[in-house]
Amino acid sequence: MSGGLDASRIDVRIDGRLIVDGVDCTVAPGTFSALIGPNGAGKSTLLRVLAAVERPERGSVEFGGDELFGLPRRQRARVVSFVEQDSSTELSLTVRDVVALGRTPHQRLFSDPSADDDVIVAMAIEAAKVGSLAERDVTTLSGGERQRVMLAKALAQQPRLLLLDEPSNHLDIAAQLSVLGLLRTLAESGVTVLAALHDLNLATAYCDHVIVLRGGRVFAAGATSAVLTPALLSQVYGVRATVLEHPRTGRPLVAFSPLD
Amino acid sequence: MSSLPRILAVGVIVAIGLSGCATTSATSTTPSSATPTSTTLDNCGTTVRVPAVAPKRVITIKSTSTEMLLALGLGDRIVGTAFQDGPVPAQWKAAAAKLPTLSPQVPSQEVVLASEPDLIYAGWESNFSADGAGTRSDLAALGITTYVSPAACKEVGYQPTRLSFANIFQEIGEVASIFHVSDTTLLTAQRKQLAGIQKDKRGLTALWYSSGSSTPYVGAGIGAPQLVMDTIGLKNIAASVKDTWASFNWESIINANPDVIVLVDASWNTAATKIGMLEGNPATANLDAVKNHRYITVPFAASEAGVRTVSAAADLATQLAALNLT
Amino acid sequence: MTGAVLAVVLLLSVTFAITIGPSNITPVEVWGSVLHHLGLGDSPLSLLRDGIVWQLRLPRVLTAAAVGAGLAVSGAVMQAITRNPLADPYLLGLSSGASLGAVAVLLLGIAILLPVAAFLGAMLALGLTLLLASSLGRITPSRTVLAGLAVSALASAITSLVIFWTVTGDSYREILNWLLGSLAGARWPAVEIAFAAILLAGLPIMLSGRILDAFAFGDTSAAALGINVNRTRWTFLAATALLTGAMVSVSGSIGFVGLILPHAVRLLVGPRHRALLPLSAVVGAIFLIWADTAARSVFEPRELPVGIVTAIIGAPIFAILLTRRRSEA
Structure with missing residues (x-):
């Protein structure tokens, strides 16, 4: 699949244990996909490999x-940016300083930020809706505020591929919808987006495709509504799942109940 | 917590007994009970009972104690020497050659005890410590008499406020009394030699340079160096520092620009090394004494208060008289 | 703005610190002498007193400035790269390692240059500290400091052992002063070593400080910004080891300058390293000039090792930093 993300036969071993085991996955260019699966399925590890911040034991990751x-x-x-699940700092940087870090790969070692950099930083701040926080000390922000700042930093990198690990963590519902909506918009503007998500209803509401990971392997992948069937969900998560239709959007809506 | 490494470093150095009494100093000005006939001596605050029988197995630590016994003709009582500062003068060479050496530095307690001494005679108070030859009370409990050169007492009331020959002569008397021998011959010789020293009349200033390169270690205002300089008519530029020896600084030395430099000559830090250092450093190369090579030297072993102080003064007076200041 | 003010303060500090000392030389005479050596006019002083200014005070003050700058920059870099506000060359064992290297050369007569030996000692100690800290599990500030303490203790013990075996007479005294950190021996060769280190290691570090900002959110975040995390970390650490080694070789191990000054400067200009590093250098220089001036003049005509002065000022501030981190342990 040219243009998109194309990973093949990824193995990652941590302390001798195979955490990611022969994963093949693709994300079409300009789409928004969700990476889902229970805790310990290897989502974070796989994302780190796809973001090329960690080398797999085996396998290749191609983009474009x-x-x-x-x-x-x-x-x-300058191509890929990655938003970690939890990032914190001890340094009392302002939000604007933090977002400006996203310009690092576009700058030379000894040079000062250019006027272009300032404009792009301002746009990223605007896009992530953290304008009101711009001069705040990042160490004083709430988890949700910080998450959005980290998203702004990632946007300042002007990536064509954006990978996010649980971007909706720490966010209240309105903020979740707003961040996911932003990711959707980014995808529509041509950025390839892949996010690990816990909340399946966010995945069904915003994502074109899902990749389901279980035990370090791809259990299923494909269009959201085709993959997230009651049978698959109960197999993957060990719960009873019911898929309804959202009364307003018409998209799939998942409800859970314990297995009998 | 961060000072721990430093404490460790200091600790080890203290442990080898190098530290502490480097600033040797002089006798008690209040010789509480020190006449040859008394049965106890107040030695740096420790009461020392004069043994009924003269000691036969003596360990001497530092050159001053060894030489004191040699001067009193008691060399045959020495079963071991330690921490000697340099060769003894020619007249004692033969006697000294026979003496066994226990340790090049302060011996440990076990080494000391293995020689079964009845008296340990130390040049520095710090030689008697748990990590050195043993504390004085521990040794006393084992029946060993201990004695420290009174000039080297550090306690207030015992350290001489300004060392005099009386302090040194007192030590000669005390040691003679411990061994039940007469001090008359030695004292007479010392007094005679002292009386024969010609004081320099030129009003010269001097630096007594013992060691150190970045921080010079010099003879200060109250110890043997001051006594010797007073005796031969030199004005000590570090006289205002109330210590026997002290860390000084080059700026004060250059500012004082002494007429003469007294160099302490030790095997580990020779007079020639110090001359090289003075001449090699642009800041000190222009000192009058350095430019005109006005040096007089004293062996390290003679630079501490003891039986060699008089002869050291006489020797330095001769060297000084030979210096031509034009 | 802050930078300009501090640069002026540094210049004034050098100018005034050289007028202070045991001998009575007026400031005008001091400056006259310095100008004379810079090729302007005659010295108002006699040859000897001129030597006091040009051979003793000026090289010493300049060395203090360079050492202060170098240590402060090293501290700031280590704090950034280990994400540890308690990092400094002294606490992480670099100073002790450098001291060991230097003492080994001085006393055992190993045929390598003093600064090189100090650098190798510093590198070795740093490597050991980080290895030990990482073997304790996730590297945390407290673990790193503990590991540094262990390495420091080991290096100090070996240093003491070397001294124990080799020292003769009273030569230990000067080594002791040097271990405590002293600028008493700083002459023009010391100035050359210290400034060469600033030029070769300090300046490149300061100019590339922006990269350190990328470490603010940790290694993964830095890697995602296109930084070769390992290479960058080791390049910076090697540069700080070089800087620290050079400084230790001229001044012994002076503690706390690298720890506290970057914190003070962060309060002034914020945490961005492009500004933090150069300003830490300037403030470190000012601080050590005055600490050393106090060390050499308060107890005149004797002097105190300057390491004692910096520790007396620094240790309480270190304690405050520790209590502020109470919650994180």
């Missing part, structure tokens, strides 16, 4: 036809 691990680091960081 380029092997990511073959690209020079700075060039790669």
Whole structure:
């Protein structure tokens, strides 16, 4: 699949244990996909490999036809950006400073930020809706506020591939919808987005495709409504699942109950 | 917590007994009970009972104690020497050659005890410590008499406020009394030699340079160096520091620009090394004494208060008289 | 703005610190002498007193400035790269390692240059500290400091052992002063070593400080920004080891400058390293100039090792930093 993300036969071993086991997955360009699966399925580890911040034991990760691990680091960081699940700092940087870090791969070692950089940082702040926080000390923000700042930093990298690990964590419902909506918009503007999500209803509401991970392997992948069937969900999560139709949007809505 | 490494470093150095009494100093000005006939001596605050029988197995630590016994003709009582500062003068060479060496530095307690001494005679108070030759009370409990050069007492009331020859002569008397021998011959010789020293009349200033390169370690205002300089008519530029020896600084030395430099000559830090250092450093190369090579030297072993102080003064007076200041 | 003010303060500090000392030389005479050596006019002082200014005070003050700058920059870099506000060359064992290297050369007569030996000692100690800290599990500030303490203790013990075996007479005294950190021996060769280190290691570090900002959110975040985390970390750490090693070789191990000054400067200009590093250098220079001036003039004509002065000021501040981190243990 040219243009999109194409990973094949990824193995990751941590302390001798195979955490990601022969994963093949693709994300079409300009789409928003969800990576789902129970805790310990290997979602975070797989995302780190796809973001090329961790080398797999085996396998290749291509984006737009380029092997990511073959690209020079700075060039790669102008293509891919990655939002970690929890990131914190001890440094009392302002939100604007933090977002400006996203410009790092676009700058030379000894040079100062250019006027372009300032404009792009301002746009990223605007897009992530953290304008009111711009001059705040990042160490004083709530978890949700910080999450959005980290998203703004990732946007300042101007990536074509955006990977996010649980971006809706720490967010209240309105903020969840707003962040997911933003990711959707980004995808529509051509950015390829893949996010690990816990909340399946966010996946069904916003994502074109899902990749279901279980035990380090891809259990299923495909269009959201085709993959997230009651049978699959009960197999993967060990619960009874019912798929309804959302009364307003018409998209699938998942409800759970314990197995008998 | 961060000072721990430093404490460790200091600790080890103290442990080898190098530290502490480097600033040797002089006798009690209040010789509480020190006449040859008394049966106890107040030695740096420790009461020392004069043994009924003269000691036969003596360990001497530091050169001053060894040389004191040699001067009193008691070399045959020495069963071991330790921490000697350098060779003894020619007249004692033969006697000294026979003496067994226990340790190049402060011996440990076990080494000391293995020699079965009845008296340990130390040049520095710090030689008697748990990690050195043993504390004085521990040794006393084992029936071993201990004695420290009174000039080296550090306690207030015992450290001489300004060392004099009376302090040194007192030590000669005390040691003679411990061994039940007469001090008359030695004292007479010392007094005679002292009386023969010609004081320099030129009013010269001097630096007594013992060691150190970045921080010079010099003879200060109250110890043997001051006594010797007073005796031969030199004005000590570090006289204002109320210590026997002290860390000084080059700026004060250059500012004082002494007429003469007294160099302490030790095997580990020779007079020639110090001359090289003075001449090699642009800051000190222009000192009058350095430019005109006005040096007089004293062996390290003679630079501490003891039976060699008089002869050291006489020797330095001769060297000084030979210096031509034009 | 802050930078300009601090640069002026540094210049004034050098200018005034050289007028202070045991001998009575007026500031005008001091400056006259310095100008004379810079090729302007005659010295108002006699040859000897001129030597006090040009051979003793000026090289010492300049060395203090360079050492202060180097240590402060090293501290700031280590704090960034280990994400540890308690990091400094002294606490993480670099200083002790450098001391060991230097003492080994001085006393055992190993045929390598003093600064090189100090650098190798610093590198070795740093490597050991990080290895030990990582073997305790996830590297945390407290673990790193503990590991540094262990490495420091080991290096100090070996240093003491070397001294124990080799010292003769009273030569230990000077080594002791040096271990405590002293600028008493700083002459022009010391100035050359210290400034060469600033130029070769300090300046590149300061200019590339922006990269350190990318470490603010940890290694993964830095990697995602296109930074070669391992290479960058080790390059910076090697550069700080070089800087620390050079400084230790001229001044012994002076503690706390690297720890507290970056914190003070962060309060002034914020945590961005592009500004933090150069300003830490300037403030470190100012601080050590005055600490050393106090060390050499308060107890005149004797002097105190400057490491004692910096520890007396620094240790309480270290304690405050520790209590502020109470919640994280």
